[in-house]
Amino acid sequence: MSTRLTALHGNHACALAAVAAGCRFFAGYPITPSSEIAEHLSYELPKVGGTFVQMEDEIASIAAVIGASLGGLRAMTATSGPGFSLMQENIGYGAMIEAPCVVIDVMRGGPSTGMPTRPAQGDIMQARFGSHGDRPVVALAPASVQEIYTETIRAFDLAEQLRTPVTVLYDQVIAQLLESVAVPEPATIHVHERKWANGAGAAFQPYAAGEDGVPAMVRPGDGHRVHTTGLTHAESGFPTQVPPVVDRMMRRLLGKIDIHAAMLERYETLMTDDADVLVVAYGITARAARRAVMVLRAEGLRVGLFRPITLWPFPEGPLRRLAGQARAVLVPEMNAGQLVLEIQRLVAGAAPVHPLGRIDGEPIAPDQIVAAVKELAVHA
Amino acid sequence: MLDVAPATPFDPKDYLRLQYMPHFMCPGCGHGIALRALLAAVHDCGIAKDDLAVVCGIGCSGRVGGYIDANTFHTTHGRPLAFATGLKLARPDLTVVVVTGDGDCLAIGGNHLIHAARRNLDLTCLMLNNEVYGMTGGQASPTTAATRLTSTTQSGAIEPTFDACALAAAAGAGFVGREVTRQAPALKTLIARALRHKGFSFVEVMSDCTEVYGRKNDLGEAPEMILSQKADMRPEQHNDAPNQPFRPNALPTGVFVERDLPEYGARLRAHAAMIRGDTAR
Amino acid sequence: MRPLSQDDIAPTPWPVTTGMNILVVGVGGQGVLMISKALALMAQRRGFAVKQSEVHGMAKRGGIVFSHVRFAEQVWSPTITRGEADMLVALEWAEALRWLDHLRPGRGVFIADTRQIVPPFACRSRKRGAPSGYARETPAEIVGRHADGCALDATGIATALGDSRAANTVLLGRLSAWLDYPVAEWHDVIAAIVPKGTREINRKAFDAGRGWTPPAPDADPDLVAAVPDALPDRHVGVAIEAAWCKGCGICVKLCPERCLAMDGPKAIVATPSACTGCRVCEWLCPDFAVTVRNEGVPA
Numbered sequence: 001m002s003t004r005l006t007a008l009h010g011n012h013a014c015a016l017a018a019v020a021a022g023c024r025f026f027a028g029y030p031i032t033p034s035s036e037i038a039e040h041l042s043y044e045l046p047k048v049g050g051t052f053v054q055m056e057d058e059i060a061s062i063a064a065v066i067g068a069s070l071g072g073l074r075a076m077t078a079t080s081g082p083g084f085s086l087m088q089e090n091i092g093y094g095a096m097i098e099a100p101c102v103v104i105d106v107m108r109g110g111p112s113t114g115m116p117t118r119p120a121q122g123d124i125m126q127a128r129f130g131s132h133g134d135r136p137v138v139a140l141a142p143a144s145v146q147e148i149y150t151e152t153i154r155a156f157d158l159a160e161q162l163r164t165p166v167t168v169l170y171d172q173v174i175a176q177l178l179e180s181v182a183v184p185e186p187a188t189i190h191v192h193e194r195k196w197a198n199g200a201g202a203a204f205q206p207y208a209a210g211e212d213g214v215p216a217m218v219r220p221g222d223g224h225r226v227h228t229t230g231l232t233h234a235e236s237g238f239p240t241q242v243p244p245v246v247d248r249m250m251r252r253l254l255g256k257i258d259i260h261a262a263m264l265e266r267y268e269t270l271m272t273d274d275a276d277v278l279v280v281a282y283g284i285t286a287r288a289a290r291r292a293v294m295v296l297r298a299e300g301l302r303v304g305l306f307r308p309i310t311l312w313p314f315p316e317g318p319l320r321r322l323a324g325q326a327r328a329v330l331v332p333e334m335n336a337g338q339l340v341l342e343i344q345r346l347v348a349g350a351a352p353v354h355p356l357g358r359i360d361g362e363p364i365a366p367d368q369i370v371a372a373v374k375e376l377a378v379h380a
Numbered sequence: 381m382l383d384v385a386p387a388t389p390f391d392p393k394d395y396l397r398l399q400y401m402p403h404f405m406c407p408g409c410g411h412g413i414a415l416r417a418l419l420a421a422v423h424d425c426g427i428a429k430d431d432l433a434v435v436c437g438i439g440c441s442g443r444v445g446g447y448i449d450a451n452t453f454h455t456t457h458g459r460p461l462a463f464a465t466g467l468k469l470a471r472p473d474l475t476v477v478v479v480t481g482d483g484d485c486l487a488i489g490g491n492h493l494i495h496a497a498r499r500n501l502d503l504t505c506l507m508l509n510n511e512v513y514g515m516t517g518g519q520a521s522p523t524t525a526a527t528r529l530t531s532t533t534q535s536g537a538i539e540p541t542f543d544a545c546a547l548a549a550a551a552g553a554g555f556v557g558r559e560v561t562r563q564a565p566a567l568k569t570l571i572a573r574a575l576r577h578k579g580f581s582f583v584e585v586m587s588d589c590t591e592v593y594g595r596k597n598d599l600g601e602a603p604e605m606i607l608s609q610k611a612d613m614r615p616e617q618h619n620d621a622p623n624q625p626f627r628p629n630a631l632p633t634g635v636f637v638e639r640d641l642p643e644y645g646a647r648l649r650a651h652a653a654m655i656r657g658d659t660a661r
Numbered sequence: 662m663r664p665l666s667q668d669d670i671a672p673t674p675w676p677v678t679t680g681m682n683i684l685v686v687g688v689g690g691q692g693v694l695m696i697s698k699a700l701a702l703m704a705q706r707r708g709f710a711v712k713q714s715e716v717h718g719m720a721k722r723g724g725i726v727f728s729h730v731r732f733a734e735q736v737w738s739p740t741i742t743r744g745e746a747d748m749l750v751a752l753e754w755a756e757a758l759r760w761l762d763h764l765r766p767g768r769g770v771f772i773a774d775t776r777q778i779v780p781p782f783a784c785r786s787r788k789r790g791a792p793s794g795y796a797r798e799t800p801a802e803i804v805g806r807h808a809d810g811c812a813l814d815a816t817g818i819a820t821a822l823g824d825s826r827a828a829n830t831v832l833l834g835r836l837s838a839w840l841d842y843p844v845a846e847w848h849d850v851i852a853a854i855v856p857k858g859t860r861e862i863n864r865k866a867f868d869a870g871r872g873w874t875p876p877a878p879d880a881d882p883d884l885v886a887a888v889p890d891a892l893p894d895r896h897v898g899v900a901i902e903a904a905w906c907k908g909c910g911i912c913v914k915l916c917p918e919r920c921l922a923m924d925g926p927k928a929i930v931a932t933p934s935a936c937t938g939c940r941v942c943e944w945l946c947p948d949f950a951v952t953v954r955n956e957g958v959p960a
Contacts, residue, residue, distance in 0.1 A: 025470055046652030051469045053648070056495040060462035063455065067435070067466025070453065071474075075466070093456050220451035220467070220474055221430050227397075227446050229454035238400065238446065392949050401905060402948055408909030412947025563801070564944035590909065603914030606945065607797040 015040035027064035058083035092131030118361035213256030275304030292369035408602020410587030421571035441481030458488030497551035518592035555581035680733025687752030692829030704732035771810030827866035834870025897938030912942035
């Protein structure tokens with residue numbers, strides 16, 4: 001793959017990756033620490049014939065993004081915790097009507113206004129459960145500027161293939177971190193084309209899907225003239241409350257994530273083969289965990305790192321397998337204990353799972369993880 | 381879009397999804413009259429169904445779009461203008477009509493209304509004002525007139541109301557008008573003018589909620605309600621009592637604002653061209 | 662309703678060689694008889710046989726007054742039967758509606774003051790602003806259904822000139838636009854029948870009526886006459902799709918000809934022959950259940 005190395009801030013990398021992925025519409029509202037994404041795209045998108053629009057709030061931003069997606073464009077918004085909260089209803093709408101789009105959430109200290117300029121990882125459960133009702137959820141958690149670039153592109157690819165909103169979660173630290181990035185040549189970047197409907201006709205069913213669980217999408221003006229609604233709908237696109245139809249439609253909607261689990265799954269392991277203590281960390285915290293594993297290994301402790309890159313759906317199989325070999329699991333994260341709940345559920349008692357939460361606005365340092373692992377190793 | 385009326389006579393059945401008719405509005409609901417006027421205006425303007433996108437919010441007004449044989453979007457409460465903004469920017473070739481209600485547009489969606497008006501993107505916003513939240517059982521809306529009874533104002537509404545047209549005009553809309561469903565032909569003409577207007581156009585339709593609002597307030601059956609629209613809209617009655625609480629159904633009708641303002645989509649495209657440096661400003 | 666233009670309103674004067682039937686209606690005190698007197702005098706001057714028949718027994722203020730004016734080479738009957746009036750001149754809106762069926766279908770001229778005089782028996786409540794039983798039909802919907810004519814605020818025009826009582830002369834002026842007689846001769850006729858002290862105001866009122874033009878299309882539709890060039894043929898019709906009708910009753914109550922009726926929970930076409938094809942029911946049916954066939958009036 002032909003690449004060039006360049007130094008980029010995380011948010012800048014995100015903006016460039018979006019353009020490289022074919023994003024041609026961005027709607028957003030200023031919020032620290034994500035604003036640089038909008039700032040860069042306000043200039044980059046028009047250059048490639050795309051549209052940047054600053055909306056009146058985050059609710060309108062995600063609405064406009066979904067509107068543009070329905071119009072046929074690859075579309076994105078970017079925000080931070082408070083704005084992400086405001087977007088939740090429409091993210092659920094996007095999932096329900098199956099509008100592909102990408103939502104970047106640069107996490108900052110919360111709750112409420114919290115600490116706008118401080119990092120946190122407190123939005124991961126909001127990304128999973130923030131919108132009411134059951135819906136398909138895809139969330140990615142890059143840990144470096146390089147990965148922001150690649151995961152932003154992958155977010156578009158997944159969104160377009162699965163017809164669903166995809167969230168990219170990273171925190172204030174890597175958002176504003178300057179790192180070397182290997183930027184691939186545009187020709188080497190591939191994002192799947194949305195599956196377009198062809199063949200207008202009275203019998204056309206906009207929400208009928210084949211084995212892949214993803215219905216083909218119509219473009220306004222292509223002759224299909226379909227109805228799109230957030231009400232629970234049948235294959236026809238029109239509302240229904242007939243229990244077997246509702247059940248069928250909802251299971252198909254949720255099931256398309258399961259069908260594509262292999263495509264979605266992405267994680268990284270470090271020295272897990274013989275690990276007594278498994279550290280599970282994501283995003284910026286995983287960088288501290290990596291250092292901690294190296295330090296502990298040098299001291300002779302058998303410690304490994306499991307780093308989910310696709311956070312939702314969580315890579316359950318690999319985690320279960322590794323946790324089954326470990327005597328203890330440590331989950332450091334910059335919140336009061338969110339992912340640890342999921343890990344506890346998955347490990348299901350096979351090994352004790354310990355939280356290591358930090359909620360003071362400071363990133364978790366390697367020393368902190370080293371100390372925590374040592375304590376576990378003593379008791380394990 | 382045609383500037384003259386097309387030669388073929390208007391038949392609403394050409395524009396309806398007949399398999400879903402009759403629609404689910406209550407007997408006598410003014411929204412059906414407004415829907416017919418909208419379809420007649422679309423016909424007059426020569427807009428092809430494939431090129432028409434109707435974006436609705438939530439509530440009784442939100443269900444109007446589903447009956448139109450076009451590209452229809454039933455979105456979230458209060459947000460149709462924001463969805464429509466994205467759609468229109470992505471697809472300038474479409475005629476995008478937003479059908480919304482008084483609660484959808486002025487309460488939960490008030491922010492989007494003023495900014496859509498300010499931005500002046502080429503959208504047509506049809507606000508069906510029946511002065512009440514009909515779908516949820518008749519609660520007071522931002523246009524419920526003082527003293528009116530609703531499920532949340534059991535002893536009479538006390539809040540002042542919005543003048544939606546004044547709001548849209550003050551926010552910068554290029555075209556603003558109001559009509560009652562009673563004057564359906566005039567309403568059609570008004571909507572057609574709004575559709576032809578380049579930029580954000582706002583049309584308020586005074587519509588009757590017969591089953592919930594009319595019954596609760598003893599306003600008579602559907603015919604009585606629609607007949608009283610004429611009397612209510614006379615400005616001199618309103619002027620008799622200038623200190624009386626504002627009555628939305630005593631408002632004047634017609635076109636209040638019609639001005640040429642730079643359209644947002646065109647501005648954006650010109651701006652993009654400037655950034656690319658491929659054409660002169 | 663198509664937009665109005667000046668052409669819609671400018672009348673084509675009738676070459677009056679064969680005579681005319683003109684019905685003048687109003688309520689007591691408005692000056693119905695003055696109009697008919699002027700018409701009669703003018704017709705006499707032109708050498709026609711004239712018959713003028715009037716009811717003014719109820720002429721104490723508020724009662725109905727009407728006057729039949731017939732002039733031709735030879736006139737036998739003193740009254741105008743239904744559908745035989747060439748012109749209907751109404752000084753009061755509800756009276757205009759009451760006499761509509763006398764107008765000749767297809768080419769009758771309709772001229773009315775839009776001013777309403779609500780009779781006491783139409784008042785259901787003494788509360789200020791309470792709904793009354795007064796006729797609900799609007800000028801816009803009525804005028805559009807007739808071959809020619811207009812509805813204007815004659816009382817308002819007369820008031821602006823200085824005397825509301827000259828409204829009748831405003832209407833006479835308007836009516837004169839359809840009769841091919843010189844203005845000077847009309848002035849003579851009016852001067853001959855009005856009290857000396859009111860000649861000036863009546864002359865002004867006549868001129869104001871004759872020169873009246875409709876307000877701009879954006880103005881209150883009440884004051885605007887929508888006048889098709891010609892009333893279509895009688896083969897018009899109305900049909901109701903029962904499956905879609907929800908029985909709200911709007912079409913039944915708003916049909917100016919009362920040709921629809923409720924049959925249990927649904928509206929039906931009770932007297933199809935009464936339909937004039939005005940499309941009011943079609944426009945106002947919230948359920949798309951009414952279809953009017955009338956090639957003369959655009960849908």
